Amino acid sequence: MTMTVKIDEVSKRYGKVEAVKNVAFDLNVGETIALVGHNGAGKTTLIKLMLGLIRPTDGQVRVLGEDPARGDFEVRQRLGYLPESVSFHLALTGRETLSFYARLKRVDVSEADMLFERVGLTPEAADRPVRTYSKGMRQRLGLAQALLGEPRVLLLDEPTSGLDPALRRSFYDLVADLRDRGATVLLSSHALTELEGRADRVIIVNRGIKIADGTLDELRRIARLPTRISIRLANGRPVPPWANGGSRWKRNGQTLEADVLPEDKIALLHDITAHPDELADLAVAEPTLDDLYAHFLNGQGKA
Ligand SMILES: Nc1ncnc2c1ncn2[C@@H]1O[C@H](COP(=O)(O)OP(=O)(O)OP(=O)(O)O)[C@@H](O)[C@H]1O
Numbered sequence: 001m002t003m004t005v006k007i008d009e010v011s012k013r014y015g016k017v018e019a020v021k022n023v024a025f026d027l028n029v030g031e032t033i034a035l036v037g038h039n040g041a042g043k044t045t046l047i048k049l050m051l052g053l054i055r056p057t058d059g060q061v062r063v064l065g066e067d068p069a070r071g072d073f074e075v076r077q078r079l080g081y082l083p084e085s086v087s088f089h090l091a092l093t094g095r096e097t098l099s100f101y102a103r104l105k106r107v108d109v110s111e112a113d114m115l116f117e118r119v120g121l122t123p124e125a126a127d128r129p130v131r132t133y134s135k136g137m138r139q140r141l142g143l144a145q146a147l148l149g150e151p152r153v154l155l156l157d158e159p160t161s162g163l164d165p166a167l168r169r170s171f172y173d174l175v176a177d178l179r180d181r182g183a184t185v186l187l188s189s190h191a192l193t194e195l196e197g198r199a200d201r202v203i204i205v206n207r208g209i210k211i212a213d214g215t216l217d218e219l220r221r222i223a224r225l226p227t228r229i230s231i232r233l234a235n236g237r238p239v240p241p242w243a244n245g246g247s248r249w250k251r252n253g254q255t256l257e258a259d260v261l262p263e264d265k266i267a268l269l270h271d272i273t274a275h276p277d278e279l280a281d282l283a284v285a286e287p288t289l290d291d292l293y294a295h296f297l298n299g300q301g302k303a
Pocket of ligand 1: 041046
């Protein structure tokens with residue numbers, strides 16, 4: 001893997017507040033990373049450090065091999081950023097806004113035109129003043145601005161807030177496309193459910209400290225949270241022997257539920273599926289990102 005961002009034992013203090021404490025991680029080419037944590041956990045501070053807007057109190061930040069705080073144009077040009085609250089000049093049209101940013105990034109203005117299509121803003125919308133835009137349209141314009149110059153590293157702060165479900169889906173399609181083209185995409189978000197299956201890796205921060213870092217599968221292995229297996233018996237079937245006697249199964253209406261540890265899961269599924277005629281339905285629910293987040297935040301595990 002080729003590294004694009006290196007956070008090397010970084011701390012950042014604002015006066016007495018230690019916003020980031022000894023955090024270390026690398027981000028790689030073609031990786032989508034979710035950066036999650038409560039309000040005030042240090043996510044925006046980490047993003048500002050990667051953007052070079054602030055300098056670390058201790059440690060080193062490298063983006064595309066350079067110190068982003070030095071402000072090298074080549075690095076800034078390959079770095080895209082969507083802030084949490086996008087705010088544009090309301091009197092300018094979308095097209096004028098994007099042309100302005102294209103000039104700042106020294107990107108061909110014709111690329112800006114193509115980006116409208118990519119983020120789903122019609123030519124008619126592009127020629128209207130931003131004042132007339134809905135929150136979702138402003139967010140799309142913000143994303144188009146972040147995509148100028150085909151960035152190698154994209155930092156997106158709460159990118160889907162204000163987007164309806166259809167727009168969220170098309171936004172994540174866009175992120176997948178960027179990742180396939182080799183971009184590193186960092187999503188800072190509270191929307192844990194929608195990040196499942198969309199982020200390759202999750203970094204959890206709490207009070208400035210990194211408390212977990214890995215793929216969902218890796219975090220599940222470390223957390224050893226149980227998988228919930230639910231079955232519904234076929235009409236008139238008695239409770240089968242493998243579900244009898246053990247305290248593992250709980251009845252929930254017509255459904256029997258068991259929480260099993262990772263090492264017992266396959267054996268139990270084997271028992272259950274050995275007699276398919278006994279079953280009307282079977283569901284297996286792995287711990288969600290919400291469950292893992294709560295687990296690591298409760299200090300029960302460290303990754
Ligand atoms: N410029 C600043 N001066 C002083 N304290 C700051 C400054 N910026 C952030 N902080 C403090 O640093 C800590 C981390 O803040 P940060 O904005 O990085 O958190 P966050 O995870 O992005 O939160 P949110 O999800 O609310 O955006 C908080 O305690 C915050 O109050």
